[in-house]
Amino acid sequence: MATSVEAAAVNDDLIEALRAIVAGRLSTARSVLDQHGRDESYHRAFPPDVVVFPETTEEVSRIVKVCAGRQVPIIPYGTGTSLEGHIAALRGGVCIDLGRMNNIIAVNDEDLDVIVEAGVTREQLNRHLSDRGLFFPIDPGADASLGGMAATRASGTNAVRYGTMREGVLALCVVMADGRVIRTSRRARKSAAGYDLTRLFVGSEGTLGVITEVTLRLHGIPDAISSAVVSFPTMEGAVATVIATIQMGVPIARIELLDDVQMDAINKYSGLDYPVQSTLFLEFHGTQAGVAEQAEQVEEICQDQGGGDFKWAVKVEDRNKLWKARHMALYAALAMRPGARAWTTDVCVPISRLAECIAETKKDLAESPLMAPLVGHAGDGNFHLVFLINPEKEDEMAEARRLNERLVMRALAMEGTCAGEHGIGYGKMDFLTAEHGEAMTVMRAVKQALDPDNIMNPGKIIKI
Numbered sequence: 001m002a003t004s005v006e007a008a009a010v011n012d013d014l015i016e017a018l019r020a021i022v023a024g025r026l027s028t029a030r031s032v033l034d035q036h037g038r039d040e041s042y043h044r045a046f047p048p049d050v051v052v053f054p055e056t057t058e059e060v061s062r063i064v065k066v067c068a069g070r071q072v073p074i075i076p077y078g079t080g081t082s083l084e085g086h087i088a089a090l091r092g093g094v095c096i097d098l099g100r101m102n103n104i105i106a107v108n109d110e111d112l113d114v115i116v117e118a119g120v121t122r123e124q125l126n127r128h129l130s131d132r133g134l135f136f137p138i139d140p141g142a143d144a145s146l147g148g149m150a151a152t153r154a155s156g157t158n159a160v161r162y163g164t165m166r167e168g169v170l171a172l173c174v175v176m177a178d179g180r181v182i183r184t185s186r187r188a189r190k191s192a193a194g195y196d197l198t199r200l201f202v203g204s205e206g207t208l209g210v211i212t213e214v215t216l217r218l219h220g221i222p223d224a225i226s227s228a229v230v231s232f233p234t235m236e237g238a239v240a241t242v243i244a245t246i247q248m249g250v251p252i253a254r255i256e257l258l259d260d261v262q263m264d265a266i267n268k269y270s271g272l273d274y275p276v277q278s279t280l281f282l283e284f285h286g287t288q289a290g291v292a293e294q295a296e297q298v299e300e301i302c303q304d305q306g307g308g309d310f311k312w313a314v315k316v317e318d319r320n321k322l323w324k325a326r327h328m329a330l331y332a333a334l335a336m337r338p339g340a341r342a343w344t345t346d347v348c349v350p351i352s353r354l355a356e357c358i359a360e361t362k363k364d365l366a367e368s369p370l371m372a373p374l375v376g377h378a379g380d381g382n383f384h385l386v387f388l389i390n391p392e393k394e395d396e397m398a399e400a401r402r403l404n405e406r407l408v409m410r411a412l413a414m415e416g417t418c419a420g421e422h423g424i425g426y427g428k429m430d431f432l433t434a435e436h437g438e439a440m441t442v443m444r445a446v447k448q449a450l451d452p453d454n455i456m457n458p459g460k461i462i463k464i
Contacts, residue, residue, distance in 0.1 A: 065179030078148025084425030118147025153203030160379030269332035348420030
């Protein structure tokens with residue numbers, strides 16, 4: 001049924017057993033299978049054989065037990081916004097779409113935490129929290145599911161102040177590869193009780209179990225929020241501003257870097273008129289006095305590095321317009337070459353090496369025929385290129401592979417990582433080996449211990 005590397009043992013008996021578990025919430029329609037085999041990357045799609053739509057952890061457990069008994073692959077699915085082929089059904093099998101598990105179970109206002117089912121999206125959660133004066137700050141751009149964000153260890157524009165899903169997740173409910181249901185921790189803010197299973201499953205990309213519930217840290221909505229845009233005649237000046245801001249300990253909430261190519265794309269796509277230069281998008285959170293002090297410090301740094309005047313966005317609607325433009329950067333880039341696909345890279349280096357890494361990367365791009373806007377969560381040392389490619393043209397694919405490999409190996413040489421936030425999927429497995437070396441044997445041992453039959457999202461992260 002599915003176009004896969006190795007056909008899965010999915011037959012009518014299995015489908016009927018699954019149909020009975022989910023009360024008919026199952027599909028083998030070609031359009032549904034195709035949708036669930038492709039993420040938002042350039043990677044080749046591999047549709048599953050069947051998609052099921054459970055509504056409870058108990059249903060997920062029963063589904064996994066049925067599949068485990070037949071050694072049929074399982075691929076968890078959130079919203080399909082991943083970028084490294086995470087949801088491709090490389091061996092066919094059963095896709096578990098968690099979108100119907102979208103209940104907010106409990107908001108604990110006094111403890112600043114919330115328990116949600118895996119299918120709840122971050123925008124849904126923040127709408128629910130808004131009248132309580134609370135919010136969940138981790139913002140990868142897409143309206144991703146919180147289970148998927150935990151599985152990929154997502155971060156985004158607010159990570160410089162609020163951290164990533166690694167810091168934001170307190171506990172998980174996980175269905176293991178044999179169908180057992182475990183809870184990795186309690187709601188306490190710290191614990192020294194045994195292995196840290198929560199961190200093991202955060203970033204596991206569905207290869208160790210299916211996340212069905214997530215307990216998250218919340219934060220109070222700041223008294224004052226203001227955003228600004230500042231442009232620089234050189235990339236060096238923009239990056240130096242980022243480094244100085246972080247090294248001075250300014251508690252800035254967001255500091256996003258966009259190069260001149262990306263700014264040109266954003267202006268055309270979103271109807272804006274910012275200078276076509278290296279640009280920082282900034283946001284400050286805190287009290288009125290605190291925000292004013294932060295902004296004054298950063299504005300002074302910008303001036304020292306040749307930056308122009310701040311263009312402020314204080315009103316909610318103006319801030320939303322600004323950050324919507326930033327979040328639409330991928331689609332703005334794609335509009336520069338209609339019909340192209342996006343190969344979106346992701347590396348992260350120590351902040352002190354960011355300027356060097358970007359300078360060498362921009363030199364590579366200047367000598368290449370490919371268009372590749374640059375955008376990044378610069379406060380973390382994390383940035384991306386968006387190669388605009390035609391996957392049917394092997395010369396373009398070969399050039400993108402060459403540039404991407406140079407970028408990743410450059411980041412690793414600077415003691416950085418091959419994936420600051422996108423994860424590994426099946427797109428970056430070789431780079432993961434280059435990064436971790438002998439530690440890969442430990443990861444493989446964990447995988448084999450928890451999933452001995454290799455049914456949990458096989459072909460991702462680790463080769464078995």
